[in-house]
Amino acid sequence: GDKAKEEEMKEGMQESEHEHSHGKEVSTFEDSEVKDRSLSDWKGDWQSAYPLAKSGALDEAFKEKAEKTGKMTAEEYKAYYLKGYESDIAKINIDGDTISFTDESGKTVKSAYKYLGTYIQNWSTGTKAAMYRFEAEDKNSGAPIYVEINDHMIEPAEPEHFHIRFSNESFDAIKDPESYWPTFYPAAMTAEEVNDELAGHDHHEETEYDEHVWLSLKNAELYVNKIAEDLSALDAANAENYKKNAEAYNKQLSELDTQYADVVKNAANKYLLFGDRFPFRYLVDDYGLDYSAAFVGCSADTEASFETVRFLAEKVDEKKLGSILVIENSDQKIANTIQQNTQEKNQKILVLDSMQSVTEKNIADGETYLGVMQKNLEVLKQALQ
Incomplete structure (x- = not known):
């Protein structure tokens, strides 16, 4: 609904020639x-x-x-x-x-x-x-x-x-x-x-929304409620169980949401820099963080321009950042190039998991949405130091 956000083109981002058309083209898959x-x-x-x-x-x-x-x-x-x-x-x-x-x-x-x-x-x-x-x-x-x-x-x-x-x-x-x-x-x-x-003209004048809605704990609560509602309609005999389970899960989501807010509140730095695509707009907006990134979240671009790398390296120096972030499965090539063009050249390369794909092995290993978001919080703590 009205909580969906349009894709955002931030200063310094590489314009993507190959942004995928939602529901058609893909750039991450198994x-x-x-x-x-x-x-x-x-x-x-x-x-x-x-x-x-x-x-x-x-x-x-x-x-x-x-x-x-x-x-x-x-x-x-x-x-x-x-x-x-x-x-x-x-x-x-x-x-x-x-x-x-x-x-x-x-x-x-x-x-x-x-x-x-x-x-x-x-x-x-x-x-x-x-x-x-x-x-x-x-x-x-x-x-x-x-x-x-x-x-x-x-x-x-x-x-x-x-x-x-x-x-x-x-x-x-x-x-x-x-x-x-x-x-x-x-x-x-x-x-x-x-x-x-x-x-990049859109002859249908359709708004391009950022699809990575699940990377907001607040959005997750909306989905949990909707899932419980639909399951209850299909299985009315167990409707009360679905309702209780949803309430219990949403309590965990709310508690984790509070932890995120506290980490950001107590952080000296409130700026993230991604040497990668940026699918975390919903998350940063939830907690009032600012960011720079090489590409928008749906970009399928393959390399950053000299101008983009220079902009991001200068931003690392300006903000005195101790880390550069990437998403899962990145080869970290762009992040390393940014690092080598900074003054200190010693920033940590940290990984935030955007959960854009889940394998059978992930599930067999017990990986869950809450678990990934908890790990992301620990990474966020380091990035905001």
Whole structure:
């Protein structure tokens, strides 16, 4: 309801080109959740974004990004996207199991492709993506032999765009996807429509909410009450038991909420810095904490810009922070880079668990929501010293 908060773009954050569309694209998942897909998911005619960027057709998008973030000039954004979009393939057609590639001169090569499965790409931010791999059946057709497609989804779906990389040597020889992501949009899209999508225009004018609502103990009480209410409706004979259990659990949540408030109240420092995505807005708002972070909570970006790292390192020095935070499963690469660009270079790297995925092993080991939030409180104590 009205307790849901819109995603927040804080000063210094890296603007994300790959923020996932809620309910569609994903950047955190269990490997076992990835489903096989066929080329039919990407059927049809597609156009490369590279010629559009080179021609100046996307300059307005780069200008809007520069005005919105202030982290790079329009010219720097254009250079960044030109590097990522670079491709000598201008058009792609996918029909059945056949991919046709048309280069800038108009020459077309094609081959049937067989599906080889997925490769899980772990990004430097701790997020990841499913790369769908295909191998040409006709090795002499002139078409790329090893093809890898990524559209930020992990199951059959119709994408709004996709990234494709390939090599004639091997999958290992494909360029680094963190810096090279040739992007293809539907051929029917006009340059203006591609420009709008790149600029982040929302033609449906829907508000983008921060989905990490469970990271507020106050929100958790709302959910406990709703669960008890629904269970009671399904099993009226035990309604009183559900009510009592909900009351007992909410008492524990309330007690932990008080502990969080006390820790923040008694802390000399009330500022957190994340060298990572930031899914904890509900938590910091509950207790009046301020923060800086490399990315918004739903970003699937893979690396922080020089400007973002510099901003965060300077913020560590300005606030005299003794720690830099990351979320679970992070490789801590960005946090370590921030640390090495501070004056002291001795900050602790601390991990706050955002519970964005739970494994069967977690459950077997007895991990619970309350348990994770209690551990997070201990981490918070250190971070606020």
